[in-house]
Amino acid sequence: MNLDINGYLEKIDDPVMVDDKELQDVVRQLDKACKEAGFFYVKNHGIPDSLVKGVKDVTRTFFNLPYEDKLKIKLTAQSGYRGYQRVGENITKGKPDMHEAIDSLKCDKNMAQCYREMKPGEYGSLGQSLEGSNLWPCYPPNFKVLMEEYIYLLRDLSRKIMRGIALALGGPPDAFEREKAGDPFWVMRLIGYPISSDISEIQHTDTGCGAHTDYGLLTLVNQDVEINALQVQNKNGEWISAPPIPDTFVCNIGDMLKIWSNGLYESTLHRVINNSSKYRVSVAFFYEPNFDASVEPFEFCKQKTRGIAKFDKVVYGEHLVNKVLNNFVY
Ligand SMILES: N=C(N)NCCCC[C@H](N)C(=O)O
Numbered sequence: 368m369n370l371d372i373n374g375y376l377e378k379i380d381d382p383v384m385v386d387d388k389e390l391q392d393v394v395r396q397l398d399k400a401c402k403e404a405g406f407f408y409v410k411n412h413g414i415p416d417s418l419v420k421g422v423k424d425v426t427r428t429f430f431n432l433p434y435e436d437k438l439k440i441k442l443t444a445q446s447g448y449r450g451y452q453r454v455g456e457n458i459t460k461g462k463p464d465m466h467e468a469i470d471s472l473k474c475d476k477n478m479a480q481c482y483r484e485m486k487p488g489e490y491g492s493l494g495q496s497l498e499g500s501n502l503w504p505c506y507p508p509n510f511k512v513l514m515e516e517y518i519y520l521l522r523d524l525s526r527k528i529m530r531g532i533a534l535a536l537g538g539p540p541d542a543f544e545r546e547k548a549g550d551p552f553w554v555m556r557l558i559g560y561p562i563s564s565d566i567s568e569i570q571h572t573d574t575g576c577g578a579h580t581d582y583g584l585l586t587l588v589n590q591d592v593e594i595n596a597l598q599v600q601n602k603n604g605e606w607i608s609a610p611p612i613p614d615t616f617v618c619n620i621g622d623m624l625k626i627w628s629n630g631l632y633e634s635t636l637h638r639v640i641n642n643s644s645k646y647r648v649s650v651a652f653f654y655e656p657n658f659d660a661s662v663e664p665f666e667f668c669k670q671k672t673r674g675i676a677k678f679d680k681v682v683y684g685e686h687l688v689n690k691v692l693n694n695f696v697y
């Protein structure tokens with residue numbers, strides 16, 4: 368499903384407009400897509416083409432650098448899991464993935480990282496493993512400026528889509544704001560998937576990224592054009608291809624939305640297989656709850672599901688740290 372959200376975006380922050388027909392149309396489609404497919408595309412999303420393309424271009428340029436240069440911003444536990452990870456260093460279901468990536472950039476002096484910034488001690492011992500300084504590459508030179516602009520705009524776009532999802536679930540439009548995801552612990556991952564023949568025998572696995580669900584609320588994927596590699600599992604367990612559609616983002620549901628919605632929406636199981644003859648890049652923006660958000664089924668969702676909570680309460684930061692600590696090898 369490819370949702371045209373142009374008019375919707377203009378109205379979704381305006382309380383007077385909640386009953387607007389065009390807006391409600393998009394809300395209905397969001398509900399259907401989240402229930403049936405677990406993913407959807409958005410078009411006319413208002414993010415400039417030049418920026419959408421620009422972040423992929425600098426990502427490609429970075430991965431093209433000599434290995435030694437990329438290692439200058441290597442991801443380690445000491446860097447708060449922010450920085451560059453080599454092919455085979457990301458683990459999904461116990462198996463190395465055939466991709467390289469930059470995780471978590473954020474601004475501090477002249478370096479970068481892609482998680483929302485976290486000051487030492489901000490979330491006590493829970494946050495400690497994700498505190499870290501920034502690892503922006505020096506090259507390409509426009510890298511940091513582009514990424515910051517992109518993060519700023521994607522955050523707001525995600526917030527607006529979450530308002531529609533709140534309505535789709537039958538809640539108030541601001542259900543995910545304030546102490547829920549008003550200070551989202553967003554993550555951005557810049558990912559490169561080499562072609563199979565460029566990967567050494569010992570690093571070979573079947574997937575560029577193994578089957579997984581994302582951890583938070585909503586993921587917006589900016590896919591490489593022309594390469595068909597992302598796959599999503601449907602309710603019948605079949606893998607459905609999610610090909611790139613020009614000028615769109617692919618959106619999928621994370622684990623915390625599953626819990627808040629009490630399972631009305633499932634988190635989307637997906638994987639990446641690059642069988643093409645080209646190096647694939649993608650830029651995934653993860654819109655997540657507040658780091659210290661306590662997540663449990665919304666009352667208005669429970670009412671639609673026989674009043675019984677299907678999931679226990681979790682603190683988002685705990686869920687994330689558990690995932691991250693099992694995600695990487697060095
Ligand atoms: N922040 C997100 N969603 N990152 C997804 C990374 C790929 C899956 C991860 N190795 C895992 O096993 O979960």
Ligand SMILES: O=C(O)CCC(=O)C(=O)O
Pocket residue numbers: 556558576581588590597637638639649651
């Ligand atoms: O590369 C993609 O299209 C998706 C990447 C992904 O699923 C992830 O990093 O969580």
Ligand SMILES: [Fe+2]
Pocket residue numbers: 579580581586637
């Ligand atoms: Fe994912």
